[in-house]
Amino acid sequence: MPTALFVTCLNDTLYPGTGQAAVTLLRRLGVAVDFPQQQSCCGQMHYNTGYRKETAKLARHFVEVFGEYDEIVVPSASCGGLPSEAYESAAEAAGDAGLLRDVREIAPRVHELTQYLTDTLGVEDVGAHFPHRVTYHPTCHSLRARGLGDRPYRLLRAVGGIDFVELPAQEECCGFGGTFSVKNGAVSGAMNGDKARHVLETGAHVLAAVDNSCLMNIGGRLTKDGHAVRTMHLVEILARTEADGPLADVPVARNGALR
Amino acid sequence: MSKTFMGWPTFPKAAETATADEQLRANVRRATHTIRTKRAALVEERPDWQDLRDTAAALKDDVLAHLDTYLEQIEEKVTAAGGTVHWAADADEANRIVTGLVRDTGESEIVKVKSMLTEEIGLDGALEAAGISARETDLAATIVQLGDDLPSHVVVPALHRNRSEIRDIFAREMGKHGRPAPEDLTDEPEELAEAARLHMREKFLKAKVAVSGANFMVAETGTLCIVESEGNGRMCLTLADTLISVVGIEKTVPTWQDLEVYLQLLARSATGERMAPYTSTWTGVTDGDGPRAFHLVLVDNGRTRALADPVGRQALRCIRCGACMNICPVYERTGGQTYGSVYPGPIGAILNPLLKGADDPQTASLPYASSLCGACNEVCPVKIRFTDVLLKLRHDVAEGDAKVKHRAEKVALKAVEGVMDRGPLWNAAVKAAGTAGRLLPKDMNLPGPLHGWTDSRALPDIPKESFRSWWKRTEGGTK
Numbered sequence: 067m068p069t070a071l072f073v074t075c076l077n078d079t080l081y082p083g084t085g086q087a088a089v090t091l092l093r094r095l096g097v098a099v100d101f102p103q104q105q106s107c108c109g110q111m112h113y114n115t116g117y118r119k120e121t122a123k124l125a126r127h128f129v130e131v132f133g134e135y136d137e138i139v140v141p142s143a144s145c146g147g148l149p150s151e152a153y154e155s156a157a158e159a160a161g162d163a164g165l166l167r168d169v170r171e172i173a174p175r176v177h178e179l180t181q182y183l184t185d186t187l188g189v190e191d192v193g194a195h196f197p198h199r200v201t202y203h204p205t206c207h208s209l210r211a212r213g214l215g216d217r218p219y220r221l222l223r224a225v226g227g228i229d230f231v232e233l234p235a236q237e238e239c240c241g242f243g244g245t246f247s248v249k250n251g252a253v254s255g256a257m258n259g260d261k262a263r264h265v266l267e268t269g270a271h272v273l274a275a276v277d278n279s280c281l282m283n284i285g286g287r288l289t290k291d292g293h294a295v296r297t298m299h300l301v302e303i304l305a306r307t308e309a310d311g312p313l314a315d316v317p318v319a320r321n322g323a324l325r
Numbered sequence: 326m327s328k329t330f331m332g333w334p335t336f337p338k339a340a341e342t343a344t345a346d347e348q349l350r351a352n353v354r355r356a357t358h359t360i361r362t363k364r365a366a367l368v369e370e371r372p373d374w375q376d377l378r379d380t381a382a383a384l385k386d387d388v389l390a391h392l393d394t395y396l397e398q399i400e401e402k403v404t405a406a407g408g409t410v411h412w413a414a415d416a417d418e419a420n421r422i423v424t425g426l427v428r429d430t431g432e433s434e435i436v437k438v439k440s441m442l443t444e445e446i447g448l449d450g451a452l453e454a455a456g457i458s459a460r461e462t463d464l465a466a467t468i469v470q471l472g473d474d475l476p477s478h479v480v481v482p483a484l485h486r487n488r489s490e491i492r493d494i495f496a497r498e499m500g501k502h503g504r505p506a507p508e509d510l511t512d513e514p515e516e517l518a519e520a521a522r523l524h525m526r527e528k529f530l531k532a533k534v535a536v537s538g539a540n541f542m543v544a545e546t547g548t549l550c551i552v553e554s555e556g557n558g559r560m561c562l563t564l565a566d567t568l569i570s571v572v573g574i575e576k577t578v579p580t581w582q583d584l585e586v587y588l589q590l591l592a593r594s595a596t597g598e599r600m601a602p603y604t605s606t607w608t609g610v611t612d613g614d615g616p617r618a619f620h621l622v623l624v625d626n627g628r629t630r631a632l633a634d635p636v637g638r639q640a641l642r643c644i645r646c647g648a649c650m651n652i653c654p655v656y657e658r659t660g661g662q663t664y665g666s667v668y669p670g671p672i673g674a675i676l677n678p679l680l681k682g683a684d685d686p687q688t689a690s691l692p693y694a695s696s697l698c699g700a701c702n703e704v705c706p707v708k709i710r711f712t713d714v715l716l717k718l719r720h721d722v723a724e725g726d727a728k729v730k731h732r733a734e735k736v737a738l739k740a741v742e743g744v745m746d747r748g749p750l751w752n753a754a755v756k757a758a759g760t761a762g763r764l765l766p767k768d769m770n771l772p773g774p775l776h777g778w779t780d781s782r783a784l785p786d787i788p789k790e791s792f793r794s795w796w797k798r799t800e801g802g803t804k
Contacts (some may be wrong), residue, residue: 082790101796126746237700250655252342
C-alpha cells in the first residue's frame, strides 16, 4: 500500500513545489507515494472561523478520499493536525455518529511530514545538501499544537553545507492565524512586522518553516518591504541534493559552518 | 463621572487605533516582557509545576461541579462568624446592595482594595451617582482612577502607562482628591511611590468603610483571602469599621489545604514572585480586631451562564493572574483597553462572551481577537484551554445561538466548501486559479474585507501549474 500525499489546497494552488519536493524526498527514502486526485481541503479555514458543520462535509470528503490508505502524509503542521484536532468536534456539531467513528479511525494515520520522517521512517540525515544561510520559524501549530519539538532542527542540522542560524523570538506567532490575518489585519500586520524584523536580524537568505501559510504571511511582508529573503517549506530544502547545486539568485554560504 | 467601556468599538476597530500608537505599544511590550521573563524563571525552579497546574484545574472543576453546595457552606460559615451574606444575580443588584450598605453607615467617602469584579460591575460609577466617593488605594488602580482612565490589565491596571505619564497624572490630579503631589515630583519610581503613599495614608486613616473583592473564599471556614503586593489592601481590610467584600461566586475553594495550591501558583504566574508580599485572610468579624461589621456580596453576573457551557465553563477556573495577557502576542500589540472590558487578553476574549453572550458586535468580535497561537494555554496556571474555548465561541457565532451573525462570511465559506467537497469542481477551480493568478499584479490592494491582507503584505505568486496538474502531466513525477 503506497503512502498517500495530502498536499493541502494551499500547496496545491500556490506552492506546488512543496508537493513536488515531498514526492522527491519520500521516493528517495524508499517510500511509494500516491496522490489521490479527488482530494481538496482539510477545512482549517472553516473550522477556525467557527463553521463546524461545513468542516464536517470536508471531513467526510477527506475520509472518502483517504480512507483506504495506511499512511497519509501532509506537508503542513496545521492542515495535518486538523483531522485529529477538529474532525471529532465537527462530526459532533453535524450530529453525524458515522462520521465521528470514521474520523477517529483515520486520525492516527495522518502524519505531518517532518514527524513522518523522524518518527515513522526514523531518519534525520536525509541526504540533503543546501549551501545557504537558513533560519527556521517554528509555526505555532508545529510548535504548540503538534509538539514537533526539535525534530525540524535535527533534520536541518543534518543538511550538508547548510549555514543554520537561530531566529530570535522564534516561538512567537507570525500573526497569520488564517482568517485572523484578514479579520484583524492591523494586529496581524503588527505581529508580522516584528517577525519579519527578526528574520532580517539573522542575515539569513532563506526562511524555512513547515507551514506555507505562515511563510506566505511573513514572505508577503518581506516582499512588500523590498527584502529578498526567500521563503521555503522545510521539505524543499530536504529534497535538494549536492547534484542540484546551490539555488540560483541566492547567495551561497561561504563557510558552510553550522551555527 | 467614572469612565466605562460602554459603547466601545469592536476589537478590530479599536485595534487599528491601538496598534498605531507607538508609545502604547512600547509601554505594553516593555511591561509584558518584564513580567513574562520573571515568571518563566520562577516557574523553571519548580519541578512540580505541572502537577500544581493539574491539581489546581481539578480542584476548580470540582468546585464548579458542586458550586451550589460550596456557596451554601460559605453563607453558613460567614454568618456563623458574624458576617452578613448578600446574593446578587447581576451588576445592578450588586451595586444596589453595596450602595445601600454604604448609605446605612452614613459615610460618603470610602476606600477600595483593587478588585476586578467591582470594575466589572461598574461599582465606582454607581456609588458616585449616589453621592459616595470611593477612592482606589492600589497604586496602579489609583493611577487609572486619577487619570480618569480605564484599566488595561487584571493585575496591573495601569500597565499601559509609563512613569513619566504617571508623574504627570499625579502632579495634575492628586490635589483635586486630597493631599497633592510634592511640587518637585520627578518620574523616579521611589518618588512616585512615596507621593502615592502619602496621598493614600490620609484616606486610610479617615475612611470608616472599605470595599474589597477577594482572590479566594475558603468554603470550610467561610474565610476570605486577598493577596497583594503593596499592603494597601491590608490597611483597608483592618482599619475600616465596616468591610464590604464583593466577590464572584467562582472564587470558591473547598478547604485551606486547597488554598496552598493556588497560593503557590498565583504570585509566580502573576508578578513573577515566589510569594505575594501580603496575604491577608479574614473570617467574619472578631472582637477587638478589625472591622465591626462584615458584609459579603456574592455576585453571579453571568457566571451561571458561563457554567452552563460545557466547553466554556473552564474559564471560571481563572484566578486572574494575567499570565495569558503577558504572553499574548495580540495583547502585546494592542494593550488591554482594545478588548473593551476590564478583562482583556485571552481570558477577556473568552470570559466576556461567556458571561454576557456574544449578542452585540463588540462582544462577538472578541473570540476572533486571537491568532490561535496557543501561547496562553501553556502558561495558564489552571490549565484553561483558551484555543478550545475560542473555537467553541466562534462556532456559537458562526452556527450557534449567538445573536450576532456574519452573513456574508458564511455565504462565502459555504460556497468554497461546496466546491471543495466535490472533486471535479475543485479540480476545475484549482486550474482556474492558475489562470487568474497570472492576471493579478503582485502589489495590488485587495478590495473589501480582504484589504486586511494587502495592507501590509504582497500577494503570493500564483503558479501557472498547480500540483495536481503537474502530477497528472508527469504521471506523478515519473515522466
